[in-house]
């Protein structure tokens with residue numbers, strides 16, 4: 001399984017969650033297969049999906065899933081101690097780890113070599129870290145959301161991409177409809 | 189009232205509830221106050237661009253957010269400012285310790301100080317320079333302006349403002 005398979009497999013699971021999705025192909029795949037106002041697509045700024053997700057989770061009550069990649073977590077490695085030390089029980093960080101910088105042509109990352117992001121997350125103090133196979137991602141994510149405690153999931157998959165169109169939404173529109181959805185979900 | 193207290197009171201009056209910081213010697217007093225003040229959720233960041241991500245998320249979650257950092261951080265955060273904060277029209281007050289101005293004792297800080305205003309101008313970021321302690325009176329208006337305009341704004345606070353340029 002490659003990242004795009006994982007993203008399609010988790011669509012039924014993330015229904016009740018606000019999603020902050022990583023720049024590039026992950027956001028484009030999520031947009032193509034399951035666009036909805038509760039998705040915040042990053043159109044730039046590699047590395048900050050987990051930070052945006054944590055800030056969002058700390059600021060309001062609805063469950064938040066951050067969909068991140070191994071390359072993006074490596075570029076903002078300081079995020080893991082911040083997540084560990086500011087526990088938001090409504091936050092799940094899903095790191096889709098294909099061992100490569102997928103959006104730029106599958107150049108290898110260190111996560112596909114000697115570096116274990118799950119071990120790094122544990123060493124940073126994240127209490128609930130689960131590494132799973134690609135095909136178990138949806139179930140693992142469902143368990144994390146049901147568990148009601150902050151969880152970091154590292155889903156290992158193959159590298160590879162399928163062609164997907166770019167996101168043709170204006171950034172202010174993405175942000176505005178997302179914030180309306182945040183208000184609606186917190187009023188429920 | 190201390191200058192630090194004036195700053196935290198102004199943030200609270202303007203309903204800023206989420207604050208992220210990366211420390212600087214000049215900011216120690218404000219950061220101390222924030223941490224023990226239950227009007228704020230203070231989340232220290234490891235790097236300022238990470239802090240801007242936290243602030244963007246908190247703002248979208250319904251909490252006004254601000255970042256407190258040193259001017260050297262302008263060099264770290266240009267991409268986050270342009271492709272996240274400005275691109276998505278997210279308001280972000282940046283309370284910036286303006287190191288490298290008159291009274292500075294560390295020569296290297298001057299190297300970033302000489303570029304600070306030029307970089308902010310290039311980015312089109314409204315910039316305010318606090319030089320005398322009374323300049324803190326302007327903070328209320330600047331914060332209101334920031335959230336009205338949904339833009340990042342920079343408040344540069346130099347050594348004279350903090351009372352350290354004697």
Ligand SMILES: [Mg+2]
Nearest residue numbers: 069070100102
């Ligand atoms: Mg990758």
